[in-house]
Amino acid sequence: MVSQQECLFCKIIKGEVxxxxxxEDDVTLAFLDINPRNPGHTLIIPKKHFETIxxxxxxxxxxxxxxxxxxGEMAMNGVQAQGLSIAQSNGQAAGQVVAHVxxxxxxxxxxxxxxxxxxxxxxxxxxxxxxxxxxxxxKGAPTGAPASEAAAxxxxxxxxxxxxxxxxxxxxxxx
Ligand code: AMP
Ligand code: ZN
Numbered sequence: 038m039v040s041q042q043e044c045l046f047c048k049i050i051k052g053e054v055x056x057x058x059x060x061e062d063d064v065t066l067a068f069l070d071i072n073p074r075n076p077g078h079t080l081i082i083p084k085k086h087f088e089t090i091x092x093x094x095x096x097x098x099x100x101x102x103x104x105x106x107x108x109g110e111m112a113m114n115g116v117q118a119q120g121l122s123i124a125q126s127n128g129q130a131a132g133q134v135v136a137h138v139x140x141x142x143x144x145x146x147x148x149x150x151x152x153x154x155x156x157x158x159x160x161x162x163x164x165x166x167x168x169x170x171x172x173x174x175x176k177g178a179p180t181g182a183p184a185s186e187a188a189a190x191x192x193x194x195x196x197x198x199x200x201x202x203x204x205x206x207x208x209x210x211x212x
Pocket of ligand 2: 047085137
């Protein structure tokens with residue numbers, strides 16, 4: 038866990054690390070990504086330090102997303118793009134590198150290939166029964182951070198011999 042004192046984005050908020058700031062209000066800040074995926078690639082962050090969105094309450098998340106929409110549209114229009122991708126990762130498994138919540142707003146252009154989510158994660162085919170099973174599990178799932186047992190299941194604590202989703206579909210998804 039990165040302390041707030043060590044956090045790169047907290048240092049940008051405090052002005053200790055330079056950034057190309059494009060928007061600021063009482064609770065959020067937006068600045069250009071230092072390694073842009075496209076011209077206008079902007080990061081929108083809460084001024085308060087949270088590692089993941091699971092630590093934020095709904096009001097804080099709502100305020101952040103209001104800025105994401107506003108700044109995303111500013112970025113898209115600022116560079117005369119035709120589209121806008123919004124991306125956000127939570128945790129190492131999701132590929133999060135900087136441990137301070139951030140949304141990527143990436144202006145998109147018609148001549149790019151390949152567009153869409155497919156360029157991030159290739160799609161897979163699942164049969165009807167598998168999709169139903171996954172939908173039921175999501176409907177009954179809690180919100181918030183994953184329980185530590187769920188993140189690292191120990192053999193003794195497993196309630197049954199039932200396969201985890203990772204075990205059941207991992208091959209399909211090439212884990
Ligand atoms: P993520 O992989 O979602 O954690 O994204 C982290 C992003 O932060 C990457 O796109 C980096 O290029 C960007 N980044 C890292 N350091 C800086 C910095 N000093 N100023 C602006 N963007 C940064
Ligand atoms: Zn921070």
